[in-house]
Amino acid sequence: MTLVQMQPRSANANPVHRTVDDAMEAAGPQICDDMTVEVALSVMTSAHAGHLLVCDEDGLCTGLVTQAQLAAIRDSDAYTDRVRLRDVLGDRGPFTSPLTTMAEAEHAMRYRRLDALPVVDEHGSGLGVLALAR
Numbered sequence: 001m002t003l004v005q006m007q008p009r010s011a012n013a014n015p016v017h018r019t020v021d022d023a024m025e026a027a028g029p030q031i032c033d034d035m036t037v038e039v040a041l042s043v044m045t046s047a048h049a050g051h052l053l054v055c056d057e058d059g060l061c062t063g064l065v066t067q068a069q070l071a072a073i074r075d076s077d078a079y080t081d082r083v084r085l086r087d088v089l090g091d092r093g094p095f096t097s098p099l100t101t102m103a104e105a106e107h108a109m110r111y112r113r114l115d116a117l118p119v120v121d122e123h124g125s126g127l128g129v130l131a132l133a134r
Contacts, residue, residue, distance in 0.1 A: 020105050021098035024119045024128035030055050033062050033086035040085055041070050051116050053126040054085050061126035063089045064118045095120045105130055
């Protein structure tokens with residue numbers, strides 16, 4: 001897998017010093033963590049998105065969910081239509097900063113086996129998503 005540069009931020013960025021800000025995608029659709037798995041899947045389908053940023057009641061990013069994750073939850077024996085995203089997300093994160101170098105972010109994503117990583121500002125608000133190419 002290689003990192004995708006969806007929206008270049010700086011055409012003259014030094015490849016050695018490129019940051020996450022240079023390669024991240026726009027945040028795209030976001031959903032509140034009190035929404036159900038069914039609502040999240042519906043939003044994802046309507047937006048033609050493969051993932052959603054999940055935010056808490058204060059608008060802070062609490063994580064990222066993918067269509068595959070939500071489908072697995074929906075297909076599990078313990079699933080009911082009342083399961084909320086906050087019930088299945090677990091701990092906050094992982095996240096990265098727009099100031100993180102691409103080398104550090106790519107290493108962290110490969111180590112954690114992540115296809116996408118939310119990018120948050122110093123306050124925890126979602127700025128975008130760093131995604132690996134398939």
